[in-house]
Amino acid sequence: MPAEFILRHEPQAxxxxxxxxxxEIDLYxxxxxxxxxxxxxxxxxxxxxxxxxxxxxxxxxxxGVLIGGLKRLRSRDGALAVVNVDESIARTFEITGLDxxxxxxxxxxxxxxxxxxxxPA
Numbered sequence: 001m002p003a004e005f006i007l008r009h010e011p012q013a014x015x016x017x018x019x020x021x022x023x024e025i026d027l028y029x030x031x032x033x034x035x036x037x038x039x040x041x042x043x044x045x046x047x048x049x050x051x052x053x054x055x056x057x058x059x060x061x062x063x064g065v066l067i068g069g070l071k072r073l074r075s076r077d078g079a080l081a082v083v084n085v086d087e088s089i090a091r092t093f094e095i096t097g098l099d100x101x102x103x104x105x106x107x108x109x110x111x112x113x114x115x116x117x118x119x120p121a
Contacts (some may be wrong), residue, residue, distance in 0.1 A: 003020070003051070004022070004023050004085070005021075005023035005024060005025075005029045005032070006022040006023060006024075006054075006112055007019065007020075007021055007022075007033060007035055008020040008021075008022075009035055009040060012049075012080045012112065013055050014047075015044060015045055015046035015047060016022050016045070016046070016047040016048070016049070016110070016112060016115055016116075017040050017045045017047070017048050017049070017096070018048075018049045018051055018084075018108060018112075019036055019037060019040065019048060019049070019050055019051065019053070020051040020053070020055035021033065021050070021051065021052055022055065022058060023055065023056065023057075024053070024056055024057040024058075024060065025052075025055060025058045025062030026057060026058075026059045026061060026064075026111075027059065027061045027063060027082075028074040029062075030059075030061040030064070030065050032107070033062065033065050034065045034068070037050075037068075037069040038062075038069070038072070041065055041069065041072050041073060041076070041078075044067070045073070045078065045114075046073075046077070046078040046119050047073070047074070047078055047079050047080070047081070047115035047118070047119050048069065048073060048078070048079075048080045048081075048097060048098065048115075048117050049081050049082075049083060049108060049112055049115065050066060050080060050081070050082045050083070051057070051083040051108055051111070052082060052083055052086065052089060052107075053083055053085055054075070054082045055084075055085070055086065055089060056086070056090075057073075057088075058089045058092055063092070063098060064079075066080070066082070066098075066102070067098070068101065072099070078119060079114075079115050079118040080103070081102070081103040081104070081105060081111035081112075081114045081115050081118075082103065082104045082105070082111065083104075083105055083106070083107060083108050083110075083111045084105075084106070085106055090104075103115075103118065
């Protein structure tokens with residue numbers, strides 16, 4: 001039985017937003033993540049923290065959603081930071097070289113601080 005997929009959107013101050021994901025991000029759940037991320041950006045977010053603390057799996061479809069969100073945000077002078085503590089997900093970022101593209105932090109507070117450093121208030 002697949003893990004339950006839970007997606008939470010939490011607006012923050014100064015145009016920042018946190019999207020927290022629990023469960024697996026794969027071919028079946030990535031469209032929901034894409035829809036939420038796209039809507040947040042279209043609604044004017046300048047910075048997004050993608051909190052993967054409770055994410056148990058991330059496949060190439062999920063990585064594609066994150067890359068698309070990063071590109072959209074950068075085209076609007078925004079930024080995206082990722083919170084990750086899972087070793088297998090960290091390995092996925094490393095193998096693909098995306099650990100060099102994404103700002104990855106081990107806590108939500110660190111990720112929000114990274115956004116503040118990357119985006120003018």
